[in-house]
Amino acid sequence: xxxxxxxxxxxxxxxxxxxxxxxxxxxxxxxxxxxxxxxxxxxxxxxxxxxxxxxxxxxxxxxxxxxxxxxxxxxxxxxxxxxxxxxxxxxxxxxxxxxxxxxxxxxxxxxxxxxxxxxxxxxxxxxxxxxxxxxxxxxxxxxxxxxxxxxxxxxxxxxxxxxxxxxxxxxxxxxxxxxxxxxxxxxxxxxxxxxxxxxxxxxxxxxxxxxxxxxxxxxxxxxxx
Numbered sequence: 001x002x003x004x005x006x007x008x009x010x011x012x013x014x015x016x017x018x019x020x021x022x023x024x025x026x027x028x029x030x031x032x033x034x035x036x037x038x039x040x041x042x043x044x045x046x047x048x049x050x051x052x053x054x055x056x057x058x059x060x061x062x063x064x065x066x067x068x069x070x071x072x073x074x075x076x077x078x079x080x081x082x083x084x085x086x087x088x089x090x091x092x093x094x095x096x097x098x099x100x101x102x103x104x105x106x107x108x109x110x111x112x113x114x115x116x117x118x119x120x121x122x123x124x125x126x127x128x129x130x131x132x133x134x135x136x137x138x139x140x141x142x143x144x145x146x147x148x149x150x151x152x153x154x155x156x157x158x159x160x161x162x163x164x165x166x167x168x169x170x171x172x173x174x175x176x177x178x179x180x181x182x183x184x185x186x187x188x189x190x191x192x193x194x195x196x197x198x199x200x201x202x203x204x205x206x207x208x209x210x211x212x213x214x215x216x217x218x219x220x221x222x223x224x225x
Contacts, residue, residue, distance in 0.1 A: 023076045024114035024166075025067055026104055026159075027083035030173070030208060030216075031120050033062050036081060039110075043085040043102075045207060050085040057204040059213060066208065066216035067118070073221060080112040089121045090151035092130040105145060105155050109162070117163060118220070119170045122152070122184055126176040127206075132183070137190060149183050156191045167194075171220060174198045196223050 025031050029045035043050040046059055062068050071078055084102045086094070093099030100106055104121045111117060124130075125148045133147025137157070144150040159168055170193055172184045181197070188195035198219055202212040 020075055020077045021115040022079035022113070023067070023071055023116045023118065024079045024111040025081045025083055025118045025120065026108055026111060027081070027118070027120040028087045028104075028124055029083070029085035030123065031065070031067055031081060031083035031118075032085050033065050033068075033081075036062060036078075037083050038080050039082075042083065043087075044083075045085040048085065057207055058210050059208070064210050064213055066213045066220070069214065069217035070221055073217070074224065076116065079114040080110070082107050082110055083120075086124055087121070088124045088128060088130055088148075089155060090125060090130050090133075090148045091146045092128070093124070094128040103145075103151070105151050105158070108155055108158055111159075111163065114163065114166050117159060117166045117168045119155070119159070119168065120173075122148070122176060122180045123173045126173075126180040132179045135183075135187070148180060149187075152183055152187050153190075156187055156193055160191055160193065169194050169196055169220070169223065171196045171216070172198060174201045194223065196220055 032044035032048055033046045034044040034048035037044055087102040087104060088099050089104040091098060091100040091103050131147040133144060133149045135153060136144060136150040137153050140150050140154045145154060170184060170188050172181060172195060185195050198216060201215055202209045208216060
């Protein structure tokens with residue numbers, strides 16, 4: 001009987017692993033953790049190599065990140081975490097520098113084969129004062145992609161078309177500019193993507209604390225129900 005029970009447990013575990021939903025993340029510093037991003041050279045704010053990191057933050061382990069909490073609670077597996085600290089959605093970064101090497105719209109083609117995609121961006125576009133631009137839902141020139149609105153449209157459109165079997169969730173940070181917040185909501189509505197507007201996220205040095213990470217996981221998890 002013990003052998004049969006053991007075999008049943010092993011089979012059940014293998015079936016769970018085989019059917020566990022795979023999650024990919026397209027993010028910025030809020031979703032980084034050194035040693036757990038892909039590609040591995042992406043700048044990481046948490047436990048990482050981002051020279052701009054301020055040490056005044058109490059998140060000290062992978063298990064404290066919002067996405068690790070969520071994956072554990074939901075029984076998901078991580079397909080790919082393509083997060084890059086300081087990255088903007090559009091090509092214009094801080095000090096008006098060209099961020100086309102790290103922009104969300106550059107990295108969105110590298111998310112693996114997920115069942116669920118979390119997009120968590122716009123924070124640096126807001127903080128850096130990237131150009132807002134105009135809504136463009138169908139076609140884009142490279143020059144337009146240096147502005148947030150057309151770049152965000154392009155990103156959502158691309159991800160919907162190129163990951164047709166994935167459920168897509170956009171996460172919008174709290175305390176962003178009115179233009180960025182409204183853009184994310186409007187564009188997600190246009191393309192039929194669920195937009196999760198975060199509220200009351202505790203932050204230290206501008207980044208989620210342990211309490212803030214837990215709140216993000218809770219708010220996202222409530223939508224997933």
